[in-house]
Amino acid sequence: MSQAPAPRPTADLTEMLATRLPRITLRPAEPRYLEEPRGRYSAPSGMLALPRDTAEVAQIVAACGELGIGILPYGGGTGLVGGQVDQGGAMLILSLERMRAIRAIHPDENVLVAEAGATLAAVQAAAEGAGRLFPLSLASEGTAQIGGLLATNAGGVNVLRYGNARDLCLGLEAVLPDGRIWHGLRRLRKDNTGYDLRNLLIGSEGTLGIITAASLRLFPRPARRGAAMLVVPDPAAALALLTLAGGQIGAGIEAFELIGGAGPDFLREVMPEVRQPFATAPDWMVLIELGLGPAQDPAEALEQLFVAAHEAGLVEDGVIAQSEAQRAEFWTLRESIPEANRKIGAVSSHDIAVPLSSVPEFIARADAALAGMGDMRINCFGHLGDGNLHYNVFPAKGRSRHDYEALRPAIKEVVHDLVHALDGSVSAEHGIGRLKVADLERYGDPVKLDAMRAIKAALDPAGIMNPGAVLRAELRTGVTPRPGGTG
Amino acid sequence: MSQAPAPRPTADLTEMLATRLPRITLRPAEPRYLEEPRGRYSAPSGMLALPRDTAEVAQIVAACGELGIGILPYGGGTGLVGGQVDQGGAMLILSLERMRAIRAIHPDENVLVAEAGATLAAVQAAAEGAGRLFPLSLASEGTAQIGGLLATNAGGVNVLRYGNARDLCLGLEAVLPDGRIWHGLRRLRKDNTGYDLRNLLIGSEGTLGIITAASLRLFPRPARRGAAMLVVPDPAAALALLTLAGGQIGAGIEAFELIGGAGPDFLREVMPEVRQPFATAPDWMVLIELGLGPAQDPAEALEQLFVAAHEAGLVEDGVIAQSEAQRAEFWTLRESIPEANRKIGAVSSHDIAVPLSSVPEFIARADAALAGMGDMRINCFGHLGDGNLHYNVFPAKGRSRHDYEALRPAIKEVVHDLVHALDGSVSAEHGIGRLKVADLERYGDPVKLDAMRAIKAALDPAGIMNPGAVLRAELRTGVTPRPGGTG
Structure with missing residues (x-):
């Protein structure tokens, strides 16, 4: 029942993916993609994919699904719980750093639409350029990217007034584990049409899908x-x-x-x-x-x-x-x-x-x-x-x-x-990543944990999305192996 | 594949549930439980369950799961999209009106913990009594209950400053469709330990579980x-x-x-x-x-x-x-x-x-x-x-x-x-209920809809939670009929 995706030699992985995705940049990952800031986690090597747009992200996810390859979503790499490091070196590192456009700014709506690879500092600057404030602020803002900040529901120093990252997001565009694109880039303050998929993806640390763009709330700049x-x-x-x-x-x-x-x-x-x-x-x-x-x-x-x-x-x-x-x-x-x-x-x-x-x-x-x-x-x-x-x-x-x-x-x-x-949280703003999986099992509510596992199995039945982060990696029983995959 | 739970004669339903739940109040529902305010939806008759505490709610949900009986969660009954009306008269109407305690107020934390049956007016008054503000405010606040307000992610007149109902909720206690209790009544502003089950339940209109209590954010009263x-x-x-x-x-x-x-x-x-x-x-x-x-x-x-x-x-x-x-x-x-x-x-x-x-x-x-x-x-x-x-x-x-x-x-x-x-929403604050199921299918993003169906099937495989609201009622294939149920 419980089994991590089989480690694959990098050459093998490259070859299979390169054949499947001839037009997407794939290359061996430089050291900076292989280590987290505190040096607690590192990978021996890894293969890096650098898609240029959402369609390419979707192709990568679909290909990995077919081939049974785990995907490691990589933002600015500033996470502190090892969510961005694959110690086995068997996953494809997926970085959206080339997707960093500010797609739109609507100052009269206090809305900005950014691609996932935009840094927090770039979004702050774009907002300021329009006479507005994007209030998310934290020490790593020059490096941290919007996709990662939302995937980890980042906090920082202005939560007291403006809320966590999830409170600053109005809509998402994302690639779900089946390789399809969810077009949810709404710019609405109120929208009660169905389950809150936005908040489910936010804070799921890349285990339920890849955020590719977000519409974000802006505020008047305090005078x-x-x-x-x-x-x-x-x-x-x-x-x-x-x-x-x-x-x-x-x-x-x-x-x-x-x-x-x-x-x-x-x-x-x-x-x-x-x-x-x-x-x-x-x-x-x-x-x-x-x-x-x-x-x-x-x-x-x-x-x-x-x-x-x-x-x-x-x-x-x-x-x-x-x-x-x-x-x-x-x-x-x-x-x-x-x-x-x-x-x-x-x-x-x-x-x-x-x-x-x-x-x-x-x-x-x-x-x-x-x-x-x-x-x-x-x-x-x-x-x-x-x-x-x-x-x-x-x-x-x-x-x-x-x-x-x-x-x-x-x-x-x-x-x-x-x-x-004291009824507190052992991860207030950094998330679970790989560092706190056992803590979550120890301190988390068992009913909630079972619900999380059921949701993970429902949306990512093959277990390809950041396996081993948040929840232990599992290849689900009952999943039919796809062509080319190892099941 | 797609099939609503078989309508049952009320007497049959009563008898089975009464045998299973000897200590819980079950009685024929008065007319006020059978109609929505605009008179668009009504039920011919219905059986009403009035649990006194969360354990009783859990027993009711478990029993309905075993017997294959749909549950209609009923709050103040002020919803405008028919989410609280079972036209077939075959579901058990579950009202938490007896569970209306303000369990705790923490003025120094700006937090109040209320049971789901507390009216919005009662929560506002309790907050005011502690020198604080609970800012959710809408026309039906004398009748609408916290459970229903959260289940529908109510909006109202103060969203501009304070957000929707989901923004005012820090934690939930809820009974999930398997009859287990999720103890998630956190009073934290930051808690990144796993998927956002709170926001998933909020706005799901009783189709993923029964909210039994909530910890709510208070604010300083504007001077x-x-x-x-x-x-x-x-x-x-x-x-x-x-x-x-x-x-x-x-x-x-x-x-x-x-x-x-x-x-x-x-x-x-x-x-x-x-x-x-x-x-x-x-x-x-x-x-x-x-x-x-x-x-x-x-x-x-x-x-x-x-x-x-x-x-x-x-x-x-x-x-x-x-x-x-x-x-x-x-x-x-x-x-x-x-x-x-x-x-x-x-x-x-x-x-x-x-x-x-x-x-x-x-x-x-x-x-x-x-x-x-x-x-x-x-x-x-x-x-x-x-x-x-x-x-x-x-x-x-x-x-x-x-x-x-x-x-x-x-x-x-x-x-x-x-x-x-215009990239808008056809249900900004009232929800989908039964009135807008077809609208959601017509206008909703198909990838999101499939994700919603997968989540519904994962958390409520027997389809007992408010069947027919938000999503079309389905009894899933592959579910083993439970003892006493009709599958």
């Missing part, structure tokens, strides 16, 4: 922006500050980031060029960003918030950005933390979410549990407004992550068990 | 509200006004409703008690509502908008509400239009959406096409901010809808063909 770095005594105070800010400022809050003391410390250690707002790194800071209308002054709103929060004992110190340059500095600090983390080298990283009111309890209990396991440093930061923390564990200063290899599984288990006990 | 009725020369001006307002006010726009001249005319004719802001009904009005923070004055913002719009020739006249009472009057007018429509009796009603920039073209072309078909009145109104119009066709004054029976199919076809040509 005035402002930001502040506020020092809070603890995470509970940061939460209370968020509620206070919600009452004072409402929908104008664009981001609300919690930054634990280790972040600035790490930056001082490995990226001293990053400017810091406080001479000594506070234990906890909040980076709050406002986007307001033309009649409102963000600095004034932040000043009022600071005064009220200070009186309530929620804020101890703070800096309100006095210029665009200073606002940019705050964000450089925030967005440099993942890079500092990579330089130091995490023992175990956790992309978790818990119900908002459980955030302080989670941090306190996780810190306490890990303190008893060894000498480690914890860098806890993230999107507090979404209850989403990156709770990452590092070696003590002067030691290496390799000293902790043996501890890693226990650390992850402690953190994830606690998240689960 | 200050304001509204205006503005007279615009035409729909294109109304759209330009929306863009202008977006630039001036941003996220503070809570609703933006277009009201064609027939609405006020109809109200004068059949509901003269409804107060009107203008002595003569303008051809086109916009009702705009703002929800702002404590530091902003909505009347001032509306005044500024009026001045700028008047200068640009977008607005001819207007009234800004000077009190809460006057704001309520504006909404009474807007929300009374459906009731006036019912009193007059539509020949054909259309709940359509087109891309925002195509709205003026749609109205002009539909008006022109219908003008050539006979003497009719058109009441066009709706949620312009969402591109969603209720484009309803009525008899000429003094004539009856029955005079137009023969014309109705042609009218619907003209309107829906035009919507389709």
Whole structure:
């Protein structure tokens, strides 16, 4: 019943596909397609397909279906859970990087239609060029592509106000596992005609189809922006500050980031060029960003918030950005933390979410549990407004992550068990990929898992779409082998 | 291959279920469960099940699965497409009206957990009691229930700012067609652990499972509200006004409703008690509502908008509400239009959406096409901010809808063909139900339809969940008849 697609030698795969698809670029994949950023997963080699349009994607998918070849959908390659790496080297790597057109912009509708290979930065720039905002924003935006961002339902720093990637998508064009094209590029805000196939594909990590284009929501650009770095005594105070800010400022809050003391410390250690707002790194800071209308002054709103929060004992110190340059500095600090983390080298990283009111309890209990396991440093930061923390564990200063290899599984288990006990998620924004398949089996609802397996079997009966990601690879029984395939 | 579940005499059905479910209330359904509001669909009789908790719902679904009995999920009964009516009288009507608890409110998380039988008004009141806003709002909110609102992905007047029902739901508890309970009542803003089963159930109109409870998003209550009725020369001006307002006010726009001249005319004719802001009904009005923070004055913002719009020739006249009472009057007018429509009796009603920039073209072309078909009145109104119009066709004054029976199919076809040509939706917010199954087959994307059928067959292989709604009823081949069932 359960069996991964048989590994094939690359030459064999190439030959079969090249015969079947004479006009499509197929070539051995360069190293960058074979490794994920943290170096946890890599493939020995691979064959890369570079279609130029949706029809070619459909031909590739159909051919792979017939030949029984697994397809590895590859976006910008910035995923952190190994969804884009085929360790067996037997799948066809399918990159839509040549399909990067902005097909249309409708500023009066606040809609933009982009092909899957367009980078997030390109889409942001196109929106800006039309006087609009595409609010998805995350550290890898220069490389990450729309197709991958939707396939993984990316989050980032502006979810609080604008939602996750799925909330920013109005319609999709996609190739389904049978090689047919779904023309679902709607530009509608309301459309109740049948099941929500759009949201089913979004977040399915390429296991149910290949997104080839998307119509995306744009927004008016906030007329005035402002930001502040506020020092809070603890995470509970940061939460209370968020509620206070919600009452004072409402929908104008664009981001609300919690930054634990280790972040600035790490930056001082490995990226001293990053400017810091406080001479000594506070234990906890909040980076709050406002986007307001033309009649409102963000600095004034932040000043009022600071005064009220200070009186309530929620804020101890703070800096309100006095210029665009200073606002940019705050964000450089925030967005440099993942890079500092990579330089130091995490023992175990956790992309978790818990119900908002459980955030302080989670941090306190996780810190306490890990303190008893060894000498480690914890860098806890993230999107507090979404209850989403990156709770990452590092070696003590002067030691290496390799000293902790043996501890890693226990650390992850402690953190994830606690998240689960608090009714949280062990993958808030990074997805399941290959890294967390076992976690999903352990912590996921069994009824939902069975429903997922049934949906996967129904839409991809041959199991060719990113096999091994999200769900264990299975070649289904009862599927008639197709001509040329191995069944 | 295609075959509806065999109709059963009610007595037979009762007996079998009563034996199987001795502790669950089963009784003949009163007339209110057998008819939809417009009187287009009715059932001769029916058997009603009234479970008290989720476990009982699961028992009912399991029993119906074993016995091969179709289940008709029944919410508030306010649906407009016949999804809640079984004309054959052979299904079990399943109402969750006894399951109406507000299970929890977390004001600090902006989350509320409600059972499916809670009315929208009850959820709104509970949120208000906690100082929060549940923004879903529509004419039938006193009767419509959370389960039905989610199953149909209800829209309403505040979609522009807060989204459709699916955007307001963080998690679900549901009974799947195999009678098992999915415990998915998450309270998380980010959770990328597997396929989006939540959004698949939302909008599936009870054909993939029974929603038993939901965790819902709350929002801060806008500190200050304001509204205006503005007279615009035409729909294109109304759209330009929306863009202008977006630039001036941003996220503070809570609703933006277009009201064609027939609405006020109809109200004068059949509901003269409804107060009107203008002595003569303008051809086109916009009702705009703002929800702002404590530091902003909505009347001032509306005044500024009026001045700028008047200068640009977008607005001819207007009234800004000077009190809460006057704001309520504006909404009474807007929300009374459906009731006036019912009193007059539509020949054909259309709940359509087109891309925002195509709205003026749609109205002009539909008006022109219908003008050539006979003497009719058109009441066009709706949620312009969402591109969603209720484009309803009525008899000429003094004539009856029955005079137009023969014309109705042609009218619907003209309107829906035009919507389709403009890349729109023939069911923007009301769903497919039984009324629009053929429309979905005609206008829907065939690849999506096949995917929907595959998903339906995978999750509900026996076809017991609301058979005949959304998709044609099918008893699948290859399903082994279960003990006691007819297969």
